[in-house]
Amino acid sequence: MTKLNEGVSLSDVQKMLAQDYNIRMTYLELRLLADDLAVNWEKHDKPKPTPAPExxxxxxxxxxxxxxxxxxxxxxxxxxxxxxxxxxxxxxxxPGATKVTIDPAPRPGMILSGMVRFASGIRAGWMMNRMGQLSLDLPDDDTQPTQEDIQGFQEELRRVMQRKDEEMRKAANDGRTKVTINPVVPAGVKIGGNVEFASGAKGDWYIDNSGRMGFTPAEGSTNPTQEDVGMFQVVLQQELRKHGYGV
CATH class of the missing domain: 1.10.287 (Helix Hairpins)
Structure with missing residues (x-):
């Protein structure tokens, strides 16, 4: 009991009994016997770990x-x-959305062309001639767009062209496209002048007596791009109004 009060653990007592007195007891048996002894067991109790905050x-x-x-x-x-x-x-x-794109350079003989994916999933090429007439280049598998496809295509094309026109007008006002009107024009020409395109291409433009527009590139100049032509038309209209021509 003295050793227990001195802080010796029951495990140490168990070993001591076995080694010194050849008495073998289980830990539980020793613990039950020790309960009857006047021992302060709080000395032997290990402090309980303080729980973490969580x-x-x-x-x-x-x-x-x-x-x-x-x-x-x-x-x-x-x-x-x-x-x-x-x-x-x-x-x-x-439903599937109609997707319309415009080619950077239109197909030969066309003023505009591009591709369309109809709401039904059919894909085709589209073209617009100088008379403003639309036509489709459909695949060779006899697939035909529905009436709803055609209506959706026309509406989406109108939105795309309107958006492109707005972008073109903004780009035309950046000062890169320069248009002048000549006071004297050759025979057969109603009005004409010079143009320097945004890409750097240069040439002479004219509108004949039939109202058709033409362009002659300057010597050594490259041909204008489709974007050049679009911005030129915007700036030309502004210049014609400025000089009192009805457009």
Whole structure:
């Protein structure tokens, strides 16, 4: 008992009994016997580790807050799942969109051309001649666009051309395209002048008595691009109005 009060552990006593007295006892048996002894067992109790802040017991109020937080988290997850489900339903319900592109350089003999992907998924080329008439270059598998396809194509082409025209007008006002009107023009020409395109190409432009426009590149100059021509037409209209010509 003296040794136990001095702080010797029961494990040490168990070893001592076995080595010095050849008495073998289990730890449980020794512990039951020691309960009847006047020993301060608090000396032998190992201090309980202080729980980490996140592991410490929570007050009822904190438990309630944690429960509310968990409910809020569940609500957030449910909301996100519902939002994703709604987006998937909207995407599934939305019909295929019509896509129209414009070629940088139109096909020969055309003022505009490009490609179209109809809402039904059919792909084709499209062209517009100088009379403003549209035609389609369809695949050779007898696939034909529906009436809804044609209507959607015309509406989308109108939007694309309007957007391109707005972009062209903004680009035309950056000062890179310069147009002049000559006071004297050759026979057969109603009005004419010079032009320096944004790309650096140069030449003479004219409108004949029939109202047709023509262009003669300057010697050594490259041909204007389709974008050059579009910006030239915008600037030319501005110059004609400025000089009192009705356009």
């Amino acid at each position: 592991e410490q017991a929570k007050t009822p109020e904190e438990d309630a807050e944690s429960f509310d937080d968990a409910e809020d988290l569940d609500d957030d997850e449910d909301f996100e799942e519902e939002a994703e489900a709604e987006e998937e339903e909207e995407e599934a319900a939305e």
